[in-house]
Structure formats: C-alpha cells, structure tokens
Amino acid sequence: MPVWLWFVSACAAVMVAYFTVPLGNASNLLYTTVSAMTTLALAVGVVKRRPAAWSAWVMIALGQASYTFADGLYYLLQSVSGEIPYPGPPDVFYLLAYPLLAAGLVVLVRRRTPLWQSATLIDATVVGTAATLLWWVYVLHPISTAAAGSSLENLISVAYPVLDILIFVVALRLMLGAGTRNTAYYLIIGSLGLMLVADTVYAVANFADTWMEHTWVDGVWLASYALLGAAGLHPSMRRLDEKATVPAPDATSSRVAVLAVASLVGPVVLFIEHLRGRDGDVPALAVGCAVMFLLVLLRMAGVLATTRIEATTDALTRVYSRRFFSESLRVELERANRSHGTVGLILIDVDHFKQINDTYGHPAGDRVLVELARRLRAISRPGDILARIGGEEFAMVLPSADAARAVSLAERVRRFVSATPFLLGDPKMLSVTVSVGVAVSPGDGVEDTELIRAADQALYAAKRGGRNRVVASTAATPPTPVGPVPAPRTAAAAA
Structure with missing residues (x-):
C-alpha cells in the first residue's frame, strides 16, 4: 500500500x-x-x-x-x-x-x-x-x-x-x-x-x-x-x-x-x-x-x-483567419475602387509540406507553420494583412501597393524564408522554401474572386516552374519568375 x-x-x-x-x-x-x-x-x-x-x-x-x-x-x-x-x-x-x-x-x-x-x-x-x-x-x-x-x-x-x-x-x-x-x-x-x-x-x-x-x-x-x-x-x-x-x-x-x-x-x-x-x-x-x-x-x-x-485569428499561427482575410480583401478592394487606388495580393505556399509532415511528423509541420508566420509578420509593413488561408498556405493583402511594391515584397519574403533553416526540435534543422504568387488590382480584377484567382494561378505557375520562386500575374511586373532559385541546403529541403 x-x-x-x-x-x-x-x-x-x-x-x-x-x-x-x-x-x-x-x-x-x-x-x-x-x-x-x-x-x-x-x-x-x-x-x-x-x-x-x-x-x-x-x-x-x-x-x-x-x-x-x-x-x-x-x-x-x-x-x-x-x-x-x-x-x-x-x-x-x-x-x-x-x-x-x-x-x-x-x-x-x-x-x-x-x-x-x-x-x-x-x-x-x-x-x-x-x-x-x-x-x-x-x-x-x-x-x-x-x-x-x-x-x-x-x-x-x-x-x-x-x-x-x-x-x-x-x-x-x-x-x-x-x-x-x-x-x-x-x-x-x-x-x-x-x-x-x-x-x-x-x-x-x-x-x-x-x-x-x-x-x-x-x-x-x-x-x-x-x-x-x-x-x-x-x-x-x-x-x-x-x-x-x-x-x-x-x-x-x-x-x-x-x-x-x-x-x-x-x-x-x-x-x-x-x-x-x-x-x-x-x-x-x-x-x-x-x-x-x-x-x-x-x-x-x-x-x-x-x-x-x-473568430478572426488562426488558432495555431495566431495570424488572421481565412474568414477575416476574405472580409478584409473585399473591404480594401471597395476602398481602392472608390479612390482609384491599388491593392496587392500575395499568396505563399510551403514547398513539399506533405513530405515534411510524413518525414518528421505533424508536430514538426506545425512548428514550421508557426515559424513561417513569425517571419512573415516580421517582414510585412504596418497595415498589411497577413492570414493563414489553408493548411500550409498564407496570404498577404497589401493596401495601396502597386505591382512593383507587391513583387518586391514577395521576393523579400522568399529570400527571408529560405535564408535561415527552421528548427524542428533540438537539434533538428530544416531548410524550408516557399513558392509565391502575386496579383494586383485593378489590373487583375476589381472583385475579390478575380484577384484571388489571378494570384492562385501565379502561385501554381511558381510550383510548376520548380518551386522556391516568385511568379507575378500578367498584370504585375515583371510577368516572369523573379529571382534565382538557390540550391537546397539539405536533402530534406530538396524533397
């Protein structure tokens, strides 16, 4: 006893x-x-x-x-x-x-x-x-x-x-x-x-x-x-x-x-x-x-x-939720249409995220998402709206951003993410890359569905083009992939 x-x-x-x-x-x-x-x-x-x-x-x-x-x-x-x-x-x-x-x-x-x-x-x-x-x-x-x-x-x-x-x-x-x-x-x-x-x-x-x-x-x-x-x-x-x-x-x-x-x-x-x-x-x-x-x-x-x-915050990453993103994008587009302004949209997707989950486990994948959200917050400007809109997909709404500003920020995001490996758990480190698609209103549309479709098409073009790159829509400049594609740091990153 x-x-x-x-x-x-x-x-x-x-x-x-x-x-x-x-x-x-x-x-x-x-x-x-x-x-x-x-x-x-x-x-x-x-x-x-x-x-x-x-x-x-x-x-x-x-x-x-x-x-x-x-x-x-x-x-x-x-x-x-x-x-x-x-x-x-x-x-x-x-x-x-x-x-x-x-x-x-x-x-x-x-x-x-x-x-x-x-x-x-x-x-x-x-x-x-x-x-x-x-x-x-x-x-x-x-x-x-x-x-x-x-x-x-x-x-x-x-x-x-x-x-x-x-x-x-x-x-x-x-x-x-x-x-x-x-x-x-x-x-x-x-x-x-x-x-x-x-x-x-x-x-x-x-x-x-x-x-x-x-x-x-x-x-x-x-x-x-x-x-x-x-x-x-x-x-x-x-x-x-x-x-x-x-x-x-x-x-x-x-x-x-x-x-x-x-x-x-x-x-x-x-x-x-x-x-x-x-x-x-x-x-x-x-x-x-x-x-x-x-x-x-x-x-x-x-x-x-x-x-x-x-209701407006993603539980894991503590950035805005998809619902808040949708409402904010609609509001910003309405404001830009009234004032003849511009709105930029950046879609960011983690490359080979499924393989990260399968190789290291879902907790490691969660840590990648949390760290990615932290880096995106650090690089965004005041007034930008950062949201998680899918499993490994993030979006940034850029009020009053023209094509040059949107593409420039997208390239900075890509470089900032790939520059430093992610900590999966002591002492595991993994180089993570992202593919980025960019669209700008009014060139890519004045409705939220039109702008999202244009950015999504650009994102898939970045995926098809080899990943770890930025692709802008036809209305943004330049319309071709931006930035060199660095060699992966580890075999896991190349997966």
Whole structure:
C-alpha cells in the first residue's frame, strides 16, 4: 500500500481513538498527534519527492507546524491552569498559520499559471465577493457589533474569519486557474474545503456561545489535516506546480452557472434580511452587489473580446483567419475602387509540406507553420494583412501597393524564408522554401474572386516552374519568375 494511504489509515485510526477515549488529556494528545503527523508528512514529502516548488510546500508545512504548536500549547495551558486566557499565546500561532498557508498556495498558483489571467482573476473575485458578503452578514458583522470584550479580544475574534476569507480567495484562484489536476491537487483542495467549513462553524458557535469541544467539528479539522498530509506524501505533489500547457477554460457552462449563483447571493441575502427586519447590512450588500455587477459586466466584455479574437485569428499561427482575410480583401478592394487606388495580393505556399509532415511528423509541420508566420509578420509593413488561408498556405493583402511594391515584397519574403533553416526540435534543422504568387488590382480584377484567382494561378505557375520562386500575374511586373532559385541546403529541403 502506498505510503500516503498508510498515512491516511493511521490518521483515521487516531481519529477513531480520539472520539472513543474519555475526555481529558489523552484525547487532547491524540488530537495534537494527528496535527503533528501532518507536519511530519509534509516535511517527508518535500525531502522524498523533491518538488520544484519546494518553497511552497515548506511554507505549507510551517503553517501546519504553527497549528500543531498552537494545539499543543492550548492543551498544555488547559491541563495546567484549567482556563485559557482569550486572546492567549495559542492564538498567536493559530493566526500565524493562515498567512503561511496562503503564501504557499500563492507560490503554487504563480508557478502553475505564471501569465496574467484576467478572466480567472475576475471569476475568483466574483465568487470571493459573494462569499465575503455571506461572511460579513452572518459572521463578521455580528461578531464585531456584539462583542463586549476588550479591543484586542474583538480584533482577534474578527481576525479568524477574515483570514478564512483570505484562504478561500487563494483556494478559488487555485481551483479556477489552469494547471494539473492530479491526486495531490484534489487532496489539498479537499483539505482546504474541510478547514473552511470547520472554521466557519467554530466562528458561528463561538459567537453564539454554544461551542463545545470533542464534537464532529473536531473530526472535520482532523480530516482536513489528514488530507493535507496525504497531499504532501503523494507522488503527484511533484507535478502540482507544473506550468499549465493550456489556458484556463474561458466561459464554460459550469463557470457561467457559478457566476450566476454568486451574483444572486447579494440580492437573496438582502431579501432574507429584509424579511427578518434586519436592514443594517443594506450598505454593505449594496456595495457588494454593485461590485459583482461590474465584475460580471467586465467578464462578459472579456468573453466577447475573446470570441471576436478567436473568430478572426488562426488558432495555431495566431495570424488572421481565412474568414477575416476574405472580409478584409473585399473591404480594401471597395476602398481602392472608390479612390482609384491599388491593392496587392500575395499568396505563399510551403514547398513539399506533405513530405515534411510524413518525414518528421505533424508536430514538426506545425512548428514550421508557426515559424513561417513569425517571419512573415516580421517582414510585412504596418497595415498589411497577413492570414493563414489553408493548411500550409498564407496570404498577404497589401493596401495601396502597386505591382512593383507587391513583387518586391514577395521576393523579400522568399529570400527571408529560405535564408535561415527552421528548427524542428533540438537539434533538428530544416531548410524550408516557399513558392509565391502575386496579383494586383485593378489590373487583375476589381472583385475579390478575380484577384484571388489571378494570384492562385501565379502561385501554381511558381510550383510548376520548380518551386522556391516568385511568379507575378500578367498584370504585375515583371510577368516572369523573379529571382534565382538557390540550391537546397539539405536533402530534406530538396524533397
């Protein structure tokens, strides 16, 4: 049986003993034992698994160690004096555990998603704002207004639920962001969820003066410890910090449902409190509702912007799509017809691309297309429209370009592509060439279909003429192949 399952089994056995032995120092020692075992498990996991994000796990382990020390100190003072001052020394270490745990989680989040993800951040803020409203109305506000102790007592009483909110927001960012979702991920998320449930029940019961030790809430805390220790021991903890290879889901149905529920929290709570005759929280609820409303609008604006970009951008090369090319060419031709201007069109096709895929594999072919798009972007002028219109075929729309300008740019493209080999994967290099066809409006037509047909015929003429060359249509100058055809650099390039 794996070591992490042994650990969970040992924690379960201690938990059973905790609830079956008589109340007193023995049960207190068992409770502290589970907490100490979790600290030890996290330390062993760091040493044995050697994760890249070792600092994150060290901070999480230090947070758990702070919990353990606070538990031990609490029970020690209880056994010695029978009464524990509040706030007392254990509270210092209980409170210290929260920022240590949050810091470790933040390191994991930043390593998993190093780039700024505004959509994920907005989602986490919306849900976090809804949770904060619930905490404020039913936990924080009652505690802050009804507390009759000293200022320090009131501050400590409020600090616990505030720090719970901090952990909740960081956990939300971890859950909603991209990254590996392995066993260690689910174990640590489960641990955080149980901890927040137990902390919330404790805060409410403590405020209502109904808190009792040795109840099911202690079992929830102990289960939280056990899951955290299991996450530290599980082999997948080494990969928990791996950088996400794909972006976080943008606007799935489940995310939209979560945002909808979170947005309704404020109005529902406001209505419930009104029915109860308690309108003192109206300002806070109004501000919270306004914040969530603006955040949801911002999120929807982001979704629309993303949809617009995806509709006009090729997913692989990140240049414009065929649909955008067709619309842009039509618009530029209409503008040129009104102003008696010119529009150039260049079609670029990778020579023997099928052989590249067959010889080196489709991932290598994708790398060729991505690098080709990068080179075409680098050589195009501001205002030119670069698009991928087929598998290995690209197009450049050149507003206000005459025949000489279009042919000159086409030759520069051909030379720039063939000048430097493409990296297929360390250390594989391959010389890649392209065939280019050029057409110019109005000489080759004033309609988009006419101009595309002329450029396409010129492209096929370049293919038939031996490839790695530029051919201009009859309306462009010169009408013959342009530029010498260099010898291929490798046998693969000649294929």
